[in-house]
Amino acid sequence: xxxxxxxxxxxxxxxxxxxxxxxxxxxxxxxxxxxxxxxxxxxxxxxxxxxxxxxxxxxxxxxxxxxxxxxxxxxxxxxxxxxxxxxxxxxxxxxxxxxxxxxxxxxxxxxxxxxxxxxxxxxxxxxxxxxxxxxxxxxxxxxxxxxxxxxxxxxxxxxxxxxxxxxxxxxxxxxxxxxxxxx
Amino acid sequence: xxxxxxxxxxxxxxxxxxxxxxxxxxxxxxxxxxxxxxxxxxxxxxxxxxxxxxxxxxxxxxxxxxxxxxxxxxxxxxxxxxxxxxxxxxxxxxxxxxxxxxxxxxxxxxxxxxxxxxxxxxxxxxxxxxxxxxxxxxxxxxxxxxxxxxxxxxxxxxxxxxxxxxxxxxxxxxxxxxxxxxxxxxxxxxxxxx
Numbered sequence: 517x518x519x520x521x522x523x524x525x526x527x528x529x530x531x532x533x534x535x536x537x538x539x540x541x542x543x544x545x546x547x548x549x550x551x552x553x554x555x556x557x558x559x560x561x562x563x564x565x566x567x568x569x570x571x572x573x574x575x576x577x578x579x580x581x582x583x584x585x586x587x588x589x590x591x592x593x594x595x596x597x598x599x600x601x602x603x604x605x606x607x608x609x610x611x612x613x614x615x616x617x618x619x620x621x622x623x624x625x626x627x628x629x630x631x632x633x634x635x636x637x638x639x640x641x642x643x644x645x646x647x648x649x650x651x652x653x654x655x656x657x658x659x660x661x662x663x664x665x666x667x668x669x670x671x672x673x674x675x676x677x678x679x680x681x682x683x684x685x686x687x688x689x690x691x692x693x694x695x696x697x698x699x
Numbered sequence: 700x701x702x703x704x705x706x707x708x709x710x711x712x713x714x715x716x717x718x719x720x721x722x723x724x725x726x727x728x729x730x731x732x733x734x735x736x737x738x739x740x741x742x743x744x745x746x747x748x749x750x751x752x753x754x755x756x757x758x759x760x761x762x763x764x765x766x767x768x769x770x771x772x773x774x775x776x777x778x779x780x781x782x783x784x785x786x787x788x789x790x791x792x793x794x795x796x797x798x799x800x801x802x803x804x805x806x807x808x809x810x811x812x813x814x815x816x817x818x819x820x821x822x823x824x825x826x827x828x829x830x831x832x833x834x835x836x837x838x839x840x841x842x843x844x845x846x847x848x849x850x851x852x853x854x855x856x857x858x859x860x861x862x863x864x865x866x867x868x869x870x871x872x873x874x875x876x877x878x879x880x881x882x883x884x885x886x887x888x889x890x891x892x893x
Contacts, residue, residue: 564891
């Protein structure tokens with residue numbers, strides 16, 4: 517029972533029970549199991565122990581994954597992630613597109629510099645619109661674009677205001693922190 | 700015939716989260732929630748505390764995700780954080796953990812104890828007896844065996860990961876696991892044929 521060979525088999529017994537027995541040792545192990553009733557009985561007991569422990573597992577409560585995901589905070593590394601810059605980048609592209617549309621608006625009375633300042637004023641107007649001063653900013657935009665406001669520019673500005681508001685809302689939104697510990 | 704698609708590895712999921720897809724973290728949660736909750740339950744003896752601490756651990760893991768070193772397995776990292784968190788919680792409660800063996804790894808008896816286990820998850824009397832017996836048998840193990848048994852049976856970590864996590868030689872991990880299981884088997888012999 518305690519021969520050197522059997523000491524090795526005892527080790528193989530536990531390795532096999534844990535699924536860690538090397539494949540090259542398996543044939544020798546299987547032969548020994550077939551010939552040694554004591555090891556075979558021990559092997560059965562270990563399997564029964566594994567089954568017993570697995571059977572008494574606590575089930576995870578419903579919604580655990582959802583609770584964990586809801587509790588995840590905003591972390592510094594998220595701002596460095598490529599996708600976190602997607603929306604600001606889209607905003608820059610939108611602004612550039614809008615500037616291009618204004619410059620190519622076919623309004624010869626508006627110089628390049630006036631178009632750039634108009635975009636700047638539009639950005640400012642958009643911020644004011646986001647703060648609930650849409651009427652005042654709209655009048656301001658009308659003053660800037662006097663006579664040059666075409667349907668295309670109007671539509672572009674509406675999209676711009678919408679995107680800017682969504683961007684501002686996303687900045688204000690924060691994930692919940694850790695839930696309170698149960699007493 | 701449709702060929703099965705290999706699920707992404709833990710490290711691939713971590714990379715996806717860090718690349719800007721935080722929802723992929725949910726797949727990691729799904730993958731480890733049972734093991735993590737059960738591991739903590741066996742340490743804390745309370746299902747609610749186990750779930751709460753599991754959630755805290757996963758949030759800590761998420762917060763530190765950019766510091767994850769891919770030379771380690773994600774599961775090793777996760778359970779190291781879980782074990783540290785569980786020990787911190789036990790210390791904070793200032794309970795006494797009684798070991799039936801006077802000898803522990805450092806030769807001193809531990810001084811923590813835990814409240815009586817919750818009987819909630821168990822149904823009929825035999826199930827309750829079995830559940831109580833398992834919990835008592837696990838708690839009767841010396842800490843040096845208990846932590847490895849829990850990492851192996853609840854955390855389902857392979858030997859190499861346990862050795863790496865505990866910074867122990869592989870042979871030592873195997874010997875302690877063998878001994879711990881012998882002790883468990885002796886205490887639970889009555890229930891092995893159920």
